[in-house]
Amino acid sequence: MQLTAALAREARTLLAPYARGRTFGAGDLLWREGDESGTLVAIESGRVKIYRVLPTGSAVTIYLFGPGDVFGFMPFLDGRPYPATAQALDDVTALVVSRSDLLLAFQRDPQVAFALVRLLATRLREAFDRIERSSIPEVLPRVASALASLLPAGVRPGALVVLELPVRAREFAGAIGVAPESFSRAITKLVGERVLHRLGPRRYQVLDPAALRRAAGAGAHEP
Known part of the structure; x- marks a missing residue:
């Protein structure tokens, strides 16, 4: 990026x-x-x-x-x-x-x-x-991967990181090949696990960037 x-x-x-x-x-x-x-x-x-x-x-x-x-x-x-x-x-x-x-x-x-x-x-x-x-079958890793791609480079531990979706959540979900309802459930799970904090319909504070990246990697295929 x-x-x-x-x-x-x-x-x-x-x-x-x-x-x-x-x-x-x-x-x-x-x-x-x-x-x-x-x-x-x-x-x-x-x-x-x-x-x-x-x-x-x-x-x-x-x-x-x-x-x-x-x-x-x-x-x-x-x-x-x-x-x-x-x-x-x-x-x-x-x-x-x-x-x-x-x-x-x-x-x-x-x-x-x-x-x-x-x-x-x-x-x-x-x-x-x-x-x-898009080849990752699980929804949560796919959503986490898409959000992690929006993280700025060189995020330091403890730094305030706020992500803003470039479009409405429904359109963003479609762009990554996820149903809007599934996208919403994945976001709710990440919020519940204190990886994200919801600031608005399109804005999220990333409480734990490392955990977001780990969630993204959870769906990676084994070699």
Whole structure:
């Protein structure tokens, strides 16, 4: 997570001369699955979810992006349409780069392309981590693993640690492949074991980061 944030900052800095400001209202679609690529987005404020609609009609959240994130560049690299829909969860302020301006940036400064490729590679590694988490059959370790991934790096014993879910609990549960009711029960168990303290619908104080990580590892497969 820390590496991804650093790479995203690098990409935003390099792209800034080619970007323009834009706002999206809550619920607005940035693009639909199947649209031709046209916009790379760097979020300054607000949150965006990336989702696909299954043949059954249900929507599956694939990614959640917030301030500092850069996304939407994969179609620029492979020339194919957007593989999923992007929707603003609340009011979003962002820098956007058009396809023509991004190609111009590539020509003028190869470091722009290198930065995006490094960011994409890191996202792929994160995707593998998410696949590994989703393969854990038990709900509690899966929830604990997802929460542990939000912990800041280098947490010291006794430090005050507060986690805030990037979206509503129901959407977060869907993003990690857990039913909302099961997610709620897992949170209640972690609260009862004094691993977490509930501060609000989306905010939790982590009372014992080490215990949270142990709970996450409890569902790991034996080699």
